[in-house]
Amino acid sequence: MAHAANVSTATVSRALSGTGRVSEKTRRKVLKVASELGYMGNSIARALRSKHSGIVGMIVPSISNPFFTALVESVEHELQLVGKTLFLCDSQGDVALEARRLRSLQESHVDGILISPCHGIESVTALNNIPKSIPVVQLDQFVVGTATDWVGIDDEKAMELVLSHAAQQGATSAVFVSSASTNSSTQARLAGFLKHSETHGISVEPDDIMLGRFSVEWGEKVGARLLAHPKMPDVIVCGADIIAFGIIRAFTAAEVSIPGRVMLTGFDDVAFASIITPSLTTVRQPTRLLAAEAVRLMSQPPTEGVKAHAKVAFAPQLIIRESTTRPAGGDATRTQEFTS
Structure with a gap:
């Protein structure tokens, strides 16, 4: 390319990289030749020289x-x-x-x-x-x-907000659903769940901790398991919104009302949390x-x-939606926010 532009290889390098002293006329000529030849710079070579990619x-x-x-x-x-x-x-x-x-x-x-x-x-x-x-x-x-x-x-604070809200809504029993315990998020959220459910007098049995995957499919399996159980908990606390989506799907198919029969919370506040039916009470991650x-x-x-x-x-935010509260005054889209 240097030959085609009738300049030195050093001049080509300076013109293409934008470093060093090169006249505007020469720079335009080099760029024109590079475009005509379809030249593409070697980013790896530049990274090795500059130590920044x-x-x-x-x-x-x-x-x-x-x-x-x-x-x-x-x-x-x-x-x-x-x-x-x-x-x-x-x-x-x-x-x-x-x-x-x-x-x-x-x-x-x-x-x-x-x-x-x-x-x-x-x-x-x-x-x-x-x-x-x-x-x-x-x-x-x-x-x-x-x-x-x-x-x-702050996962513990997030669980404090969730369990405090559930207690205010009258919950006295709860189930926790998340991914495997090898996940640090699950570990922290489970610890906070157990601590604050005890604080608020919400009962949790050993079988009420259900750990699998962060997936809709896992939520559906949990939903089927809960539907087959003789006693439904007052609130299901999920470690991720996508798990809650699976539970909503299972309960909707069985015509079990959320929150009429059981309250449900998620975690993350992903885009679909506000538009699914019922809209999901969840912890917002910033x-x-x-x-x-x-x-x-x-x-x-x-x-x-x-x-x-x-x-x-x-600090987390608890976004309160339909899955834990009945609409007040006919306003089904009302959302409240709580910050720590």
Whole structure:
């Protein structure tokens, strides 16, 4: 290309990269020749030279989960503001695949990694194998024993809001439905559920803890199990909205009223929570705030010596909708918000 433009290779490099001294006339000529030849720059080579690729890797357990879809969208928006591009990976809840994704991101010379680990224990090895030169921030879910920052929500406070509201609505018995206990979010939410159900005198039996997957299908299975049980609880507390959607589907098919027969709560406040019937009372996760703080922490310049790693927990909001309250004065769309 340098020959076609009748300039040196060094001039071509400066013109295309926008660095160094090149006249505007020469720059336009080089860009014109590059366009005519269909030239594309080698981003990997540039990354090796500059030690910055402009790319940030992100790994989530399941992109089909609408909460992670919203979180990814927020992260991409924040990265655009700082001139970086997102490289998204789905670990599919598989620790081995997650480790391969992490290695692939390292080999791609990403500027940083945002990850929601799929396993609260087994993900630690791959995370600890990431070179210290690559900043890592755990987002939403986390593993302990790693030298990384974490950004998420105060899950215990969220359960306090849920159980307090359920008690105010007259609940005296409850069931908790979430993913496997190896998930850090489930662990924290279950601990908060047990603590605050006891505080409010809401009974919980050992069989009332049902752990499976963050999926609509798991919610349907739980719904069928509860429908077959001789006694329905007063409230079903779900660790994710998508589980609650499955329960709503099962109960609707059986013509069991929510909230007339049983109250139901979710977690995340995904887009469909407000439009499903009945609309879902749920804990709102501030995805924009989570993303902005994660990108900020990842973008901080490296410090010498031992770094105190940040643990940032945002306050939850309880969004009260039809699934726990009967409409007042005929207003079926009334929504109340409670913040901690």
